Amino acid sequence: METRCENCIVRQYNSLRALSKDELKEVSNSKILKTVKKGESLFEEGEKLDGVYCVRNGVSKLSKLSATGKEHIVKLASNGVIMGQRSVIADETTHLRAVAINDMTVCFIPKHTIINTLNTNPNFAIEVLRHMAHDLKEADNVIVNMSQKTVKQRLGEAFLYLKKNYGEDNDGYLTLTLSRDEYANIVGTASESCIRIISEFKKKGLLKTSGKKIGIVNEKGLRNMITGF
Amino acid sequence: METRCENCIVRQYNSLRALSKDELKEVSNSKILKTVKKGESLFEEGEKLDGVYCVRNGVSKLSKLSATGKEHIVKLASNGVIMGQRSVIADETTHLRAVAINDMTVCFIPKHTIINTLNTNPNFAIEVLRHMAHDLKEADNVIVNMSQKTVKQRLGEAFLYLKKNYGEDNDGYLTLTLSRDEYANIVGTASESCIRIISEFKKKGLLKTSGKKIGIVNEKGLRNMITGF
């Protein structure tokens, strides 16, 4: 497995693309490759991070516990996304918990390397800014969606999102398989509500299921459902 | 009225504090002082911004329209906060609309000045990053709140927030006066629901009202209500 950042494809997708050859070498030398098994956590809410995690492989859910102890999945992180950036830059503890949804390999890049580069390479800083600006916009969108769309609509959007970002297998099922509970925690509802909606979608010929796997049958129909018929 | 950024107190609160004397002079020379009357908009959703707005005085609501045309207030901006930063940095159109809640004075700082400084002064970039990191954390919190707290709890939090950030007058009423509609658009509910909750709070001796003004009578009680009694 390639372990030099200079040759890592994943880097294309994140702010590390702004680094010079020399800077990349430094990152490469200081980073640590880790493997994380499905269900294991990379870090917990409130933890102090000594660096960031760059995802090479697999998917992680970033979640937050509410006062009532219910988990809410704020975002998913896969190939190329850097986790913990916010925390390291603001020099605060994380406000999120990261758990592997399937087996992962990630690169841990120590804090000082990041901060160092940030201080000396304005391009890197700007690149990070761009990414964060994008995340912020997304977050605002989610806020409005949460308050103004029905659970049904949000769940529909989640399926389309998963198809778009993780694709489907040969049989037309979503590549990334989540439990009903996880679906529920993404759209912010109870798993039963989520289950009921899935079976309703099935009845209408919009979805199909096979075990825990879910496939989109009628994407256009699903999309119409979301926009309000 | 002081019009030189070098002497502007407001600057303490935002990322411009990272600027050198010379850089501040440049900003000062390129900026334009504007006054905005209550109800007027600074910019509209989807507009392309040629610069950022630094609030000297007054309060603006930053909102977003949902698909159904309902307004959702994402955040409030007062003294010292810089609006439009995200959009200018990401070089995208705004995703928010800014409307003055009361009479305002703002400084418009042209895009090229910002970008320029960003490229040459890493400290500034990092300072901006810190602010954005903070906003992002806030946004995640709001997302979880929206999905897991009741309207009653969110509204209660809104009152505490307004008291904390804008204070109250001599009679114990919140300094920043919003319409019921605006309250509703902050917590993401219908104005009627919002009104009903306010009168319920009044009955319980937690709030008092006088016209559109709202005062917190029993802050501790309100806080208990939010955390779930």
Next chain:
DNA sequence: CGGTGTTTTGACGTCGGTCAATATGTGTGG
């Protein structure tokens, strides 16, 4: 004073959360 906009209250329906029972997997050790 009538006119326009906001606040308040009432009635009603429904979306979605909770609890409980059942079914269906899924993994473990024998």
Next chain:
DNA sequence: CCACACATATTGACCGACGTCAAAACACCG
């Protein structure tokens, strides 16, 4: 390969929070 234990999925019944519609009470103007 089976049987048992445990996790996850599914379904049903119930009910409370909240959105919507409509009307009445105020308020704020010219």
